[in-house]
Amino acid sequence: MSLEPLTLTDILIATVPLMLIFATLFAFTTWLERKALARIQNRIGPNKVGIPCTRIGLFGLGQPAADGIKMIFKEDIVPRGADRLFHLLAPILALIPAMLVLCFLPLNFPWIKNIQGLVKPFMLDGAVIFFFAITGLNTLAVFMAGWASRNKYSLLGGIRAVAQMVSYEIPLVLSAVIVVMMVGSLNAAEIVKEQADEYWFILSPWGFTAFVIFFIAALAETNRSPFDLPEAESEIIAGYFTEYSGFKFALFFLGEYIAMFAISGLAVTLFLGGGDGPGVTMNPEDQGLATEAFPGLSAVWFLAKIFALIAVMIWLRGTLPRLRVDQLMGFAWKFMLPLSILNILVAGFAWHAEQLDNTIITVITWVISFAVLYGAASGLNQLNRGKVRPREYKYAE
Amino acid sequence: MTLLGSGIFKGMAVTFRNFVGSYFHRERLPTNDYSWRTEGSLPQHAGDYPKEEGEQLRDTTTVTNYSRNFPMLLHDGSEPMDTIRCVACQICERSCPPQCIYIEKSTEKKEDSSGKMQFYPATFDIDVSVCMSCQICVEVCPFDAIVMNSQFELSTPNRFGGLLLHQGDLLKSNDYYHKIHPEEAAARDKRIADEKTAKEAKKKAAAEAAKKKAEAKAGAETEAGDEKKEVAE
Amino acid sequence: MSSPTATAPNYELIQQDGLETSLLEVSMGPHHPSTHGVFRMDVKLDGETVVDLQPVFGYLHRNHEKLAENMSYLASMPFTDRLDYFNSMTNNWAYALAAEKLVEIEVPERAEYLRVIMAELTRLVNHISLVGFFINDLGALGTPLLYAFREREKIMDLFEQASGARMMCNYFRFGGLRNDVPEGWLDRTREVVDRFPDFLDEYEKLLCENEIILSRTQGVGCLSRDLAISAGITGPMLRASGVNYDIRKVDQYGIYNRFKFRVPYTDDDVGDCYDRFMIRMLEMRESIEILKQALRDIPGGDIIGKAPKIFKPKPAEAYARVEGPKGELGFYLIADGTPKPYRYRVRPPSLINLTVLRDMCLSQKIADAVVILGSIDIVLGEVDR
Incomplete structure (x- = not known):
């Protein structure tokens, strides 16, 4: 298949709507998060800001706009002695990679199909690799912010962030490797198509294990609770963005949420069948593009799955306390890493067993691999925190 | 052996129940929805809680029947200064722990509501920015002249004198007292x-x-x- | 930065050739999200590990004792509310007990019962909020705290109906209580008390089995039995260190000898944050037992005994203590025959429990220092006075 060289118009048509859509979704997600957390905590949440100059509240949907306006007009304070250049660059650098990886999600927006026949600008063959390469930049931005602020809390946050993000990158990649192994391609569209043909990878034992590891590592990568150590409020104020205010802070915020979308999008692509769903048929010869009941249905499915994952993230944030830094590292290296390596082996055996095309063998493989993985997880858990258990107490009359 | 991560799942079940429950059970919400004109969302034991916009600025608006906020001076009849109960004995001024009461005794006596000749306060000021609502003045008053008001909307644009309540602000009728407590x-x-x-x-x-x-x-x-x-x- | 002087046991700063290494000094507070008020910890860190810690307090000093020596006995009653602003009722009680010892006033039966009810409701309020704050220090987003506040609000409503104020109750008087509770108050209290165990079940389900909470709190901030006793620790913290000591049982002040209740304590010599957290959770159940008995048996009658109109005790001294939710809260009064006390002294449980902070925090992580501080249960109003 030969591709015509892209014109500027093509690129703009493909990218500008993407940015607008995700910026809008970011605004919506901040509202959703505040509202859901409020309800989890038995509060009401934002409910006042709606249409200006009226009393129409619209469930507080105007809140993100109000927040944005506030952020823009706030004073931008740079501490004396801070490295002004890097202090400015850090939030921008945090945002750019997050925005960039959005392009590699196999989102079937209707207008992408219509540009000069079949232009699919971002369907890279090495999309998964590219994704991890670019999100790695985020670490740099966070450490830059922590170092440039000239604040001890920021520095502690920056150090924590680097240690955490580098450690969790490994289980993240190793669990993605399983999908790449099963499909035999790094192309996101190929992966989605394979899942539409066979089954969503989350439904198999190794796929499920890989998905759980991926999701936990994704929480750590995006600094979400319970892995929000770099910005741990109760310990180090706000971590690496302690000294940020106004629009720079908003950029960090935006970057964090876009990164959440991106990593959830990757999880959806790898494990949850991408844009697959009722009313959507993936075209085998036409990578990534689908026949839909109505235009955009596939994209709607994709976004719905992203929001399901984000809802779980919000839910976890409303429930769990934070890990300690040594426990966090221990969890990555002593639990997730051995389990994901074992998972690769299990998935390899399972792939070979599936090649035999025998139902009984397949069923047995599934049962055995499930047992092995669960046993391994319990064993590792027992090894790591065997002494930790509820205690009994005495009563004096 | 328990399920892996069962403690976390149990916790998540609790938060989920609260998430759903907050939409259906009003008693789960400890805060009030401060949107005006919402009859159903008022707290259970609210007294004259403001139901309409602007009402919170009205004189008779209180939080609940039980609350106490700042002291007020009682009078019996229609003309406040003629029927004031206070005789400027200054006991409350002496016992006030944060010393926020200032009284000046009148020089001549005047008839009170029962027709007896009594002194009366020429000046009676309470600095409510100092007052800590402890109700000691109410307890020590032998004439039942000072009681606690529960009006709460006292904000003022005047930074220096705005929170110094004078006699005129403090005088309230006994009927008003019956209304709030x-x-x-x-x-x-x-x-x-x-x-x-x-x-x-x-x-x-x-x-x-x-x-x-x-x-x-x-x-x-x-x-x-x-x-x-x-x-x- | 200077080299450490007094540091953690078995600690040695790793020196490398050609690389200057030193400790990171962080001043946590007085404006810090989890120092529970204006409290400062000067922490020396090696990476994340606390090598030295120096608590600094006094930012909230309000001259409480000297103020009380310059005003009448009654006038310092509202100031005791402000000591530990979560538990104004027990503060009131301790002060009232001390003053009643000076002049020997008989407290009527009904007042004694109401005092017990108020004190135990206060204990519930304090313990649920403490657990909420503690989990907040662990890094939860305030969910347990807001559940705690939801229930606290119901008890606060009861306090308001009885005394007129939610937190600064100023309800106890020498010889009884200021006023009787309004009509229907006891029924409303019964309802709240009956529904409280449901909330405790929910709270326990949310917190007590959570793997993260277990591994964050167990083995963190250990306080040995010997140190706890020699440092004068009291209250739930002492019982979590393995000493069965409760002033409600030891002194039996008020009418506590009439109630059947148990005191939870631990037997092993661990005394970590988990023990302190769990002892408080278990104590609430016992408080509910006391409340149920008190609400069942409460008689009618007078609310205040025959107290002199002008409180002017003969020269004497008195020390009275109660089992406050945070520990032994004592008031020491010396009367010299004037209407003002000659000496007025508070024994604040928060301050004395705080003295072991450094011993518990050394060679723990910085995140644990915050958790340990949270498990001590301090209120700066009481620490600094």
Whole structure:
């Protein structure tokens, strides 16, 4: 298949709507998060800001706009002695990679199909690799912010962030490797198509294990609770963005949420069948593009799955306390890493067993691999925190 | 052996139940929805909680029937200064722990509501930015002249003098007191009435006793006189 | 930065050739999200590990004792509310007990019962909020705290109906209480008390089995029995260190000898944050037992005994203590025959429990220092006075 060289118009048509859509979704997600957390905590949440100059509240949907306006007009304070250049660059650098990886999600927006026949600008063959390469930049931005602020809390946050993000990158990649192994391609569209043909990878034992590891590592990568150590409020104020205010802070915020979308999008692509769903048929010869009941249905499915994952993230944030830094590292290296390596082996055996095309063998493989993985997880858990258990107490009359 | 991560799942079940429950059970929400004109979302034991916009600025608006906020001075009749109960004895000024009361006694006496000649406060100021709502002044007052108000909307644009309440701001009628603290006001009025009747009864008894005593004395005197007479005879 | 002087046991700063290494000094507070007020910890860190810690307090000093020596006995009653602003009722009680010892006033039966009810409701309020704050220090987003506040609000409503104020109750008087509770108050209290165990079940389900909480709190901030006793620790913290000591049982002040209740304590010599957290959770159940008995048996009658109109005790001294939710809260009064106390002294449980902070925090992580501080349960109003 030969591709015509892209014109500027093509690129703009493909990218500008993407940015607008995700910026809008970011605004919506901040509202959703505040509202859901409020309800989890038995509060009401934002409910006042709606249409200006009226009393129409619209469930507080105007809140993100109000927040944005506030952020823009706030004073931008740079501490004396801070490295002004890097202090400015850090939030921008945090945002750019997050925005960039959005392009590699196999989102079937209707207008992408219509540009000069079949232009699919971002369907890279090495999309998964590219994704991890670019999100790695985020670490740099966070450490830059922590170092440039000239604040001890920021520095502690920056150090924590680097240690955490580098450690969790490994289980993240190793669990993605399983999908790449099963499909035999790094192309996101190929992966989605394979899942539409066979089954969503989350439904198999190794796929499920890989998905759980991926999701936990994704929480750590995006600094979400319970892995929000770099910005741990109760310990180090706000971590690496302690000294940020106004629009720079908003950029960090935006970057964090876009990164959440991106990593959830990757999880959806790898494990949850991408844009697959009722009313959507993936075209085998036409990578990534689908026949839909109505235009955009596939994209709607994709976004719905992203929001399901984000809802779980919000839910976890409303429930769990934070890990300690040594426990966090221990969890990555002593639990997730051995389990994901074992998972690769299990998935390899399972792939070979599936090649035999025998139902009984397949069923047995599934049962055995499930047992092995669960046993391994319990064993590792027992090894790591065997002494930790509820205690009994005495009563004096 | 328990399921892996069961503690976390249990916790998540609790938060999920609260998430759903907050939409269906109003008692789960500890805060009030401050949107005006929402009848159903008022707190359960609210007294005259503001239901309409702007009402919170009105004089009679209180939070609940039980709350106390800052002191007020009571008067009985329609003309506040003529029927003020306070006689400027300055006990409250002396016992106020944060010393936020300032009283100046009048130089001449004036008739109070019961027609008795009494002093009255020429100045009675309470600095509510200092007052800590402890109610000690109410307890030490022997004349039931000062009680706690529960009006809460006292914000003012004036930074220096705005929170210094003068006599005019503090004077409230007994009817108003009955409106904001019905139970307490009724109990207080009953006690005052009881004390009054007791006092009158005592006065009467004392008067009778005095009368008897006088009679007895008179009798004794007459007797003594008689005796004298007898002796003299 | 200077080299450490007094540091953690078995600690040695790793020196490398050609690389200057030193400790990171962080001043946590007085404006810090989890120092529970204006409290400062000067922490020396090696990476994330606390090598030295120096608590600094006094930012909230309000001259409480000297103020009380310059005003009448009654006038310092509202100031005791402000000591530990979560537990104004027990503060009131301790002060009232001390003053009653000076002049020997008989407290009526009904007042004694109401005092017990108020004190135990206060204990519930304190313990649920403490657990909420503690989990907040662990890094939860305030969910347990807001559940705690939801229930606290119901008890606060009861306090408001009885005394007129939610937190600064100023309800106890020498010889009884200021006023009787309004009509229907006891029924409302019964309802709240009956529904409280449901909330505790929910709370326990949310917190007590959570793997993260277990591994964050167990083995963190250990306080040995010997140190706890020699440092004068009291309250739930002492019982979590393995000493069965409760002033409600020891002194039996008020009418605590009439109630059947148990005191939870631990037997092993661990005394970590988990023990302190769990002892408080278990104590609440016992408080509910006391409340149920008190609400069942409460008689009618007078609310205040025969107290002199002008409180002017003869020269004497008195010390009275109660088992406050945070520990032994004592008031020491010396009267010299004037209407003002000659000496007025508070024994604040928060301050004395705080003295072992450094011993518990050394060679723990910086995140644990915050958790340990949270498990001590301090209120700066009481620490600094």
